Amino acid sequence: MRRFAKTLALSILIATITGCAADRVVLLPNADGSKSALVLKTKTGEQVIDQPYQALNVNKSGSISLDKESPESVRNRYGEALDAQPKRPTSYIVYFVTGKDEIAQQSLVVVEKVKADLKTRKAPEIVVIGHTDRVGNVEGNDDLSLKRANVMRKILLANGITADRIETAGRGEREPLVPTDDEVSEPKNRRVEISVR
Amino acid sequence: MSIITKKTSMMTGLIMMMSMGAAYADNDAGMIKQTKGAVVIERGEQRLDAKQGNRVLVSDRVVTGADSSIGITLHDGTLLSAGSNSTLSINKFVFNSTTNAGELDASLKRGTLAVVSGKLSKTSPNAVTYRTPTMILGARGTEFVIEAN
Numbered sequence: 335m336r337r338f339a340k341t342l343a344l345s346i347l348i349a350t351i352t353g354c355a356a357d358r359v360v361l362l363p364n365a366d367g368s369k370s371a372l373v374l375k376t377k378t379g380e381q382v383i384d385q386p387y388q389a390l391n392v393n394k395s396g397s398i399s400l401d402k403e404s405p406e407s408v409r410n411r412y413g414e415a416l417d418a419q420p421k422r423p424t425s426y427i428v429y430f431v432t433g434k435d436e437i438a439q440q441s442l443v444v445v446e447k448v449k450a451d452l453k454t455r456k457a458p459e460i461v462v463i464g465h466t467d468r469v470g471n472v473e474g475n476d477d478l479s480l481k482r483a484n485v486m487r488k489i490l491l492a493n494g495i496t497a498d499r500i501e502t503a504g505r506g507e508r509e510p511l512v513p514t515d516d517e518v519s520e521p522k523n524r525r526v527e528i529s530v531r
Numbered sequence: 532m533s534i535i536t537k538k539t540s541m542m543t544g545l546i547m548m549m550s551m552g553a554a555y556a557d558n559d560a561g562m563i564k565q566t567k568g569a570v571v572i573e574r575g576e577q578r579l580d581a582k583q584g585n586r587v588l589v590s591d592r593v594v595t596g597a598d599s600s601i602g603i604t605l606h607d608g609t610l611l612s613a614g615s616n617s618t619l620s621i622n623k624f625v626f627n628s629t630t631n632a633g634e635l636d637a638s639l640k641r642g643t644l645a646v647v648s649g650k651l652s653k654t655s656p657n658a659v660t661y662r663t664p665t666m667i668l669g670a671r672g673t674e675f676v677i678e679a680n
Contacts, residue, residue: 357663362674365647373669392665412676414614415645418600420564422647423608456564457584459604461628501628531604 360389360403360412365422374398421455423531427511428486430524433469435481438521445486449493451530459531460495462486464504467523468516472506480504486526558589560624561605568599568615593619595642609635609649609659617642622662626651638662639679647674 363386364370371384376396383390387408389401409416426448429438437445452458464483466475483502490500510523563585570581573592579585581593587603595601595617602612607626613619623636631654639661652659653672661668663679 357665357680358678359666359668360676362676364672364674368672370673371671372673372675375667375669376665390666392663394665396665408676412614412643412645412678414600415612415617415643415676418565418567418602418612418614419645419647420602420604420610420612422610423604423649457562459562529608531608 356391356393358389358391358401359383360408361386362408363387420531423529424451426451426528426530428526428528429521430482430526432467432519432521432524433478435478435485437485438524445489448528448530449489452490452493452495455530457499458495459499459501460490461501461529461531462490462503463527463529464502465509465511465523465525465527466507467510467518467520468507468514469519470507476504476506478504479506482524482526486528556588559586559606560589560591560621561587561603561609561611563587563601564604565602566600569596570594570599570601571596587621589621589624591621593617593621605635605649607631607633607635607649607651609651610645610647611637612645613639614643617644619644630654633658635659636662639677640664641679644677644679645675646670646677648672 359372359374361370361372361383369384371382373382374380374390376392376398378396379398381390381398387403389403391399391401426444428441428444430436431438462483464479466479483504487500487502491497510520511525512520512522514520563581563583565583566581571594572579572581573594574588581601593601593613595613595615597615599615600613604610605624606628611619618640620638622638623634626633631650633651635651635658646661648659648670652670656671657669659670661670661677663677
């Protein structure tokens with residue numbers, strides 16, 4: 335009995351020493367409301383959390399305990415890191431006139447949106463990918479898609495974005511937004527996709 | 532279109548596509564979007580002041596001091612932001628912007644880190660790993676915070 339008490343006291347002591355200074359993770363809700371999950375592994379165990387504000391504590395020995403946070407407690411404890419979060423990437427689509435590297439009239443407003451977005455970002459980077467529909471041959475469309483991307487690139491350069499922050503590519507008719515047969519005119523496929531981050 | 536011009540235009544197209552491709556080097560992982568206070572990038576033997584617009588490379592270690600923080604956007608759109616007294620290492624980063632495939636491995640030795648997952652974690656499960664001294668985290672299309680003591 336005495337031996338048992340001794341062992342118990344010792345294990346409590348060890349638990350106290352190793353139990354403090356835990357690492358932890360808190361799952362936050364996805365901004366788009368979609369479901370998410372985290373898989374946590376330690377040297378002694380594994381656990382999955384899939385509900386927002388569920389938290390897991392891990393002590394130095396690797397044992398895991400489930401915990402619960404709230405929007406307020408996360409704000410209090412991790413506000414500093416959350417406040418440093420860069421602006422989320424956003425994507426835009428600008429449509430083009432058939433067979434040309436001319437922006438469709440109704441998309442000029444999108445170009446203005448892109449410009450406005452860039453002004454709100456710190457050290458913005460942009461990826462510009464040009465596409466075509468399936469009218470014309472593959473080679474010609476490779477050419478046209480890149481020309482379309484370059485139209486957007488020029489607008490960005492004119493708005494103070496430096497060349498080293500812009501990545502440009504043309505994908506021709508290979509990645510249609512709306513799949514069609516060959517030689518089908520499809521306005522939704524005549525586009526430039528602009529990803530801003 | 533004659534065969535010759537067809538071939539020429541195909542080649543020009545190819546060359547243009549290639550030359551206009553990735554504007555950054557292979558070991559380039561992302562960019563510093565904001566910093567506050569004292570933040571240092573440890574790159575091999577170098578210790579660089581972290582500034583907005585600087586690139587973050589694979590194998591960089593980011594160290595924040597007291598009352599300091601940093602926000603980084605990786606090329607796949609992953610947002611990493613660390614609070615004060617934090618040490619964050621980018622161990623691996625590979626991202627193909629055409630297929631969205633690749634790998635990300637980062638570790639937080641101490642401090643706090645907020646994460647918004649990017650394209651990598653949505654395309655390839657098991658492609659994204661975060662570590663602390665005691666745990667290994669797998670994340671798929673997720674937002675979370677990590678703390679390491």
